Amino acid sequence: xxxxxxxxxxxxxxxxxxxxxxxxxxxxxxxxxxxxxxxxxxxxxxxxxxxxxxxxxxxxxxxxxxxxxxxxxxxxxxxxxxxxxxxxxxxxxxxxxxxxxxxxxxxxxxxxxxxxxxxxxxxxxxxxxxxxxxxxxxxxxxxxxxxxxxxxxxxxxxxxxxxxxxxxxxxxxxxxxxxxxxxxxxxxxxxxxxxxxxxxxxxxxxxxxxxxxxxxxxxxxxxxxxxxxxxxxxxxxxxxxxxxxxxxxxxxxxxxxxxxxxxxxxxxxxxxxxxxxxxxxxxxxxxxxxxxxxxxxxxxxxxxxxxxxxxxxxxxxxxxxxxxxxxxxxxxxxxxxxxxxxxxxxxxxxxxxxxxxxxxxxxxxxxxxxxxxxxxxxxxxxxxxxxxxxxxxxxxxxxxxxxxxxxxxxxxxxxxxxxxxxxxxxxxxxxxxxxxxxxxxxxxxxxxxx
Amino acid sequence: xxxxxxxxxxxxxxxxxxxxxxxxxxxxxxxxxxxxxxxxxxxxxxxxxxxxxxxx
Numbered sequence: 001x002x003x004x005x006x007x008x009x010x011x012x013x014x015x016x017x018x019x020x021x022x023x024x025x026x027x028x029x030x031x032x033x034x035x036x037x038x039x040x041x042x043x044x045x046x047x048x049x050x051x052x053x054x055x056x057x058x059x060x061x062x063x064x065x066x067x068x069x070x071x072x073x074x075x076x077x078x079x080x081x082x083x084x085x086x087x088x089x090x091x092x093x094x095x096x097x098x099x100x101x102x103x104x105x106x107x108x109x110x111x112x113x114x115x116x117x118x119x120x121x122x123x124x125x126x127x128x129x130x131x132x133x134x135x136x137x138x139x140x141x142x143x144x145x146x147x148x149x150x151x152x153x154x155x156x157x158x159x160x161x162x163x164x165x166x167x168x169x170x171x172x173x174x175x176x177x178x179x180x181x182x183x184x185x186x187x188x189x190x191x192x193x194x195x196x197x198x199x200x201x202x203x204x205x206x207x208x209x210x211x212x213x214x215x216x217x218x219x220x221x222x223x224x225x226x227x228x229x230x231x232x233x234x235x236x237x238x239x240x241x242x243x244x245x246x247x248x249x250x251x252x253x254x255x256x257x258x259x260x261x262x263x264x265x266x267x268x269x270x271x272x273x274x275x276x277x278x279x280x281x282x283x284x285x286x287x288x289x290x291x292x293x294x295x296x297x298x299x300x301x302x303x304x305x306x307x308x309x310x311x312x313x314x315x316x317x318x319x320x321x322x323x324x325x326x327x328x329x330x331x332x333x334x335x336x337x338x339x340x341x342x343x344x345x346x347x348x349x350x351x352x353x354x355x356x357x358x359x360x361x362x363x364x365x366x367x368x369x370x371x372x373x374x375x376x377x378x379x380x381x382x383x384x385x386x387x388x389x390x391x392x393x394x395x396x397x398x399x400x401x402x403x404x405x406x407x408x409x410x411x412x413x414x415x416x417x418x419x420x421x422x423x424x425x426x427x428x429x430x431x432x433x434x435x436x437x438x439x440x441x442x443x444x445x446x447x448x449x450x
Numbered sequence: 451x452x453x454x455x456x457x458x459x460x461x462x463x464x465x466x467x468x469x470x471x472x473x474x475x476x477x478x479x480x481x482x483x484x485x486x487x488x489x490x491x492x493x494x495x496x497x498x499x500x501x502x503x504x505x506x
Contacts, residue, residue, distance in 0.1 A: 078474045151471045158473050394469045 025117070037121035042128050043107025044425065049132060050100035056139065057092035060084050065449055082149035083168070087142050089152025090172065094179050095135045097410050098268070101275040102127070102186050104417065105214050107425075109190060112208050114199025119192045127182040127189070134178025141171040148172035153265070154235070156246035156257040161239040170239060173232045180225050180232075187221035190214055209295060213278030216302045217271055223310065224267035231260030255320060262313035269405065270309040274302060276413035277344055280366065283420050284348050287363045288355030294347040301340035308337045318386050319393045327386050334384030338377060345370075361435040365416035368443045373408030376401060403450035415442065458485040 027036040036042060064085045067075045076084065106124055110117055118124050141147045148168050150159040159169045194215045198207065234245045235257065244250035246257050285292045292298070314322065314330040349370075357363060379401040383389050392398055423429050458464060468479035486494045 078477070082474060150473065155470070158471070163473060 035125070037117075037125045039106050039110050039117050039121065039124055042124045043103050043105075045128055046099055046103025046106055046131070047425075049128075049135070050096050050103055053091050053095040053135060053139075054100070057088055057096055060088035060091060061449075064088055079149065080145075083142065083145070083147040086148045086151055086172075087138070090138065090148060090176065092406075093152060093268075094176050095131075095138065097272045097406065098183055099131050099135075099179070100414060101217075101272055101410075102131075102183060104279065104414075105190055105217075105275055106186065108210065108421075109193065109214050110197070112210050113194065113197055114202060115193060115197040118189050119197055120189055123185050123189050127185040130178050130182035130185070134175045134182065137171060137175035137178070141168070141175075146171065153261060154257070155261075156235065156254040157248075159235065159257075160246060161242075170236065173236045173239075177229055177232045180229050183221055184225045184229075187218040187225070190218035191222065194218070209281045209292060209298060210278040212299050213274050213281070213302060216306045217274045217278075220267050220271050220274075220306050220309070224264050224271060227260045228264035231257055231264075234260075255317070258317050258320065259313070262316045263310075266313040266316065267306075267309045269409070270305055272406070273409040274305070276410055276417075277302070279417040279420075280348060280369065280413050281344070283362055283416060284351050284366065285355075286420075287358050287360060287366070288352045289358065290351055290355030292347065293350040293354065294343070298344055298347050301343035305337065305340040308333060308340065312337055315384055315389070318389045331384055331386050335381055338381050338384075341377060345374075360419075361430060361432065361439065362416040362420040364436065364439045365412045365419065368439065368446075369408055369412035369416065371408075372404050372412060372446065376404030376406075376408045380405065400450060407446050407450055411442075411446070415439075456483055458483065461485045461487045 025038055027033055027038060027041050036045075063076065064081070067073050067081050067084075106118070138147070146167055148154070148171055150164055150169055150172075154169065154172055157163055159172075161169075194207075194211055198211075204212075234243075237243045238245050238247065238252075244252040246252045246254050248254060281292055281298060312330055312333040314326060315334040318327060318330075379397070383392060383398065383401060418425075419430055419435065456464075456466075462485055464483040464485065466481045466483060468476055472479065484494075
């Protein structure tokens with residue numbers, strides 16, 4: 001049976017239109033690759049670059065563990081160790097976690113919205129080059145042996161030019177600020193694209209749930225990143241030009257840094273969690289063979305999460321000496337933030353319970369997510385209670401808590417997402433017989449070392 | 451400057467260590483707290499060299 005003549009003619013004209021469109025949008029050969037603006041290309045570059053930093057950060061974490069495996073170990077000199085553990089946190093938080101979720105957002109969001117590309121394609125490319133530039137500054141400093149060494153949180157007064165005279169802290173402030181500017185440009189891009197570029201007929205309440213997650217995340221980024229950029233500029237002007245923002249002997253306050261850092265830093269935890277929750281909400285219905293339960297409840301929960309997450313940053317500072325009323329407020333907020341998170345967890349569990357889960361490789365990582373994130377979340381509620389926090393502050397309990405949070409909230413869902421979308425990204429599927437032992441290696445290794 | 455209030459119910463020598471990462475040498479930042487019985491406190495304060503010095 002042959003197709004009708006009209007359809008053939010229509011098909012060839014569609015093909016011609018497709019080729020014309022592709023020649024406008026495609027990336028050129030050779031050096032023109034540097035000018036690529038297409039969201040698929042830039043998104044893949046984001047993910048690939050972030051994966052390289054993931055590997056670097058992981059190796060730094062292993063070096064830290066080797067040093068700590070035996071007491072008084074001579075494995076690294078103290079100066080080297082300080083750089084290695086500072087860079088472990090800096091690389092994984094600023095160069096891996098945030099850019100990786102941005103890469104997934106850049107790659108997936110226009111496809112999910114039914115848009116040809118983002119609203120400002122050149123801005124996407126600008127964001128990528130800013131990120132690569134900032135990351136290169138940091139890794140270059142690590143190779144040159146002058147990497148930041150004041151902890152990934154860069155607390156003043158240790159990070160001031162009095163106590164950290166070299167360029168180490170300046171490298172952090174410059175490199176991270178470039179990465180933050182990159183994140184801010186992408187946040188603007190995502191908000192505008194979701195609000196203005198959706199396919200005809202796709203009202204906000206019919207948008208795929210991933211779109212809601214990205215809209216809320218991007219709005220949070222617009223509000224959360226300026227405090228850290230501001231703090232970095234203030235600290236850099238103090239270091240370079242002697243301005244007294246964080247110096248108590250000249251009327252400054254070292255706690256100002258902690259407030260600015262955590263006003264960014266706490267919402268940032270949800271900024272990296274929400275997109276991963278978005279991919280979980282997308283994948284779980286597929287593997288459960290059952291539509292997502294509680295779409296509206298989840299949308300309300302993520303909006304609530306966004307607001308509450310901006311009112312709890314002081315729980316990183318319970319021991320610095322703040323008024324009792326503030327302690328009570330931030331303690332209550334930190335416990336309440338578990339509620340919208342739990343709404344999503346129970347929506348996913350309900351979806352799985354009503355369906356027939358298929359134990360494919362992404363589903364294994366989703367299981368890894370549930371078990372680690374539950375431990376991270378419950379230890380978080382313990383730390384939200386001030387008397388307990390006073391005992392556990394700055395101990396390995398906190399270190400384990402936040403590793404379970406970022407491992408559960410980012411690493412496991414991310415690996416699930418990469419397995420799930422690998423055929424879309426590369427045209428190939430993963431080798432099942434290798435992927436399953438790889439999961440158990442990751443799962444057992446994570447629980448043994450974090 | 452900074453005050454650190456420590457409650458000790460039993461006299462003795464207590465060890466403490468720096469809780470906030472403070473650069474190179476952080477590992478060696480340790481201190482001892484010597485708790486005297488209330489009756490001996492005035493005498494101990496009067497002779498800080500004998501009572502207050504940390505034994506090496």
